[in-house]
């Protein structure tokens with residue numbers, strides 16, 4: 332069983348939902364990434380999503396775009412990224428997901444990239460521009476090596492949800508809003524409906540986590556109440572990292588993480 | 600390839616898109632397939648192409664230029680004479696009309712040189728719609744007259760300050776807008792790039808160029824020996840080539856070599872790139888060892904793009920079309936030569952095709968015919984040329 336699946340099973344047994352935290356590797360530098368990871372772990376994060384920067388992040392809003400640009404300017408490279416992952420692996424067993432764009436994997440070769448990532452300690456992948464129709468080679472390369480987490484949107488049809496759920500492993504990533512990452516539009520009824528519909532359709536066969544624009548404990552609470560098995564918080568972390576000095580990074584991240592995590596623990 | 604199965608031209612193309620866009624892309628393909636053979640749609644589009652845009656465009660025998668070079672006869676397909684001054688209007692009228700049939704109220708577009716933005720603004724004004732155009736900040740400066748033209752035509756221009764601040768970033772931003780406003784917005788893409796069905800749809804709307812060349816050459820009792828067009832995203836080129844791809848002619852696409860192919864300051868995707876995924880398609884790209892897209896350069900903003908339409912990637916790999924390139928210097932020389940011999944000021948993009956035609960003509964026999972698509976007129980570029988000439992003192 333993959334680390335991500337194990338994590339969801341373990342959470343279910345404890346009657347908890349998953350807090351998945353997204354950060355951009357190398358933003359604003361490698362040292363801070365390590366501190367942030369420590370803070371996340373201290374704060375009780377369940378799964379960490381590490382962003383690897385791409386020059387053209389077309390599904391991302393201004394916050395992650397800016398973090399990608401800075402990370403690239405600081406010289407983030409694939410090999411350096413994998414050694415960072417290895418360092419993180421020495422400190423924590425938390426499942427690690429790599430989020431980037433298709434070209435980064437395609438360029439190196441899906442199999443080669445995934446094998447190296449797995450060796451470093453990556454457990455799964457999220458590629459926002461990888462549609463199910465184009466995923467055959469990617470899926471083949473990932474099979475038995477890493478979880479493939481696909482995205483669905485509130486406007487995804489039932490037949491597509493079925494197809495996407497079949498190709499996904501680890502969890503399904505439900506995009507909360509029409510938009511790029513990090514845009515705050517408030518909680519929409521269509522999102523709450525989408526959570527219910529997807530949950531009904533997938534019948535617990537795969538966990539459903541909600542992301543894009545999730546930024547406060549209040550957001551987390553509402554999505555969990557609507558039935559999500561997990562929430563993904565990204566841009567809010569990057570904003571916090573941007574305004575926090577290196578010396579306070581670990582404690583501030585831990586505090587924020589705790590405030591989010593406590594909303595995923597059932598208190599009935 | 601008539602209609603690419605699964606959106607693939609060989610291994611190129613496809614639709615690598617965020618899931619939110621899938622219903623919009625499916626709706627687009629469905630409507631495109633429905634309307635492309637619809638009698639009334641075709642009639643309406645033909646009407647606009649004829650009496651609004653000015654089709655058919657002439658095929659002009661450039662006698663002075665041909666005789667000066669001493670080789671084959673050069674024929675210019677005069678897309679520069681179209682309303683708006685470039686081939687772009689062929690595509691924008693087609694797509695704007697389609698958007699209207701689809702009841703889309705909001706039109707967005709990207710633009711590089713500003714030619715597609717202007718053509719979008721014109722088509723939308725003519726059809727009673729409003730457009731918002733994304734344009735790289737750098738391009739808004741080097742083509743500021745086009746920004747003003749778009750504003751005059753009632754369109755809003757959003758300068759894009761992310762990334763390299765040129766066409767590729769304008770496309771990123773237009774896609775982000777589309778993801779956000781997917782329910783009411785039509786994305787009017789300006790070249791034969793992007794996710795399926797854009798490459799094939801834009802090709803079909805631009806194929807009027809090649810189809811006219813075919814019948815115009817026939818009327819002259821000639822068949823072209825060489826066919827030449829410039830390649831940015833590749834829309835004027837694929838529109839020229841596709842109807843003639845089964846002929847015996849040598850077909851050459853010309854990319855922007857900028858300061859030279861070895862300089863890293865160029866936009867010659869097919870000549871110097873490698874396969875990858877960008878803007879929803881698998882195609883040749885200019886990228887570094889890690890798969891990061893690299894910055895491009897061309898003296899012409901319209902060719903300044905690190906990708907290329909997937910059908911060109913296919914035509915390159917199957918060797919049906921040759922892809923050459925022209926440097927900024929060769930382009931300026933061609934620009935000046937055409938201007939002086941024929942009294943035609945070409946767009947700098949189109950001057951790339953002229954530069955290649957000059958090379959081909961010099962090597963060809965007098966009996967040969969060389970057809971060159973002159974994709975646009977150069978009024979927009981005279982300032983750029985002036986700057987170039989004052990920096991590189993010559994003439």
Ligand SMILES: Cc1ncc(COP(=O)(O)O)c(C=O)c1O
Pocket residue numbers: 685686711712713714715789790791829830831832833834835836900901902946948949974975976
């Ligand atoms: C006159 C002209 N020719 C060519 C191009 C390049 O586009 P494409 O390769 O799609 O024809 C442009 C783009 O702006 C243009 O304005």
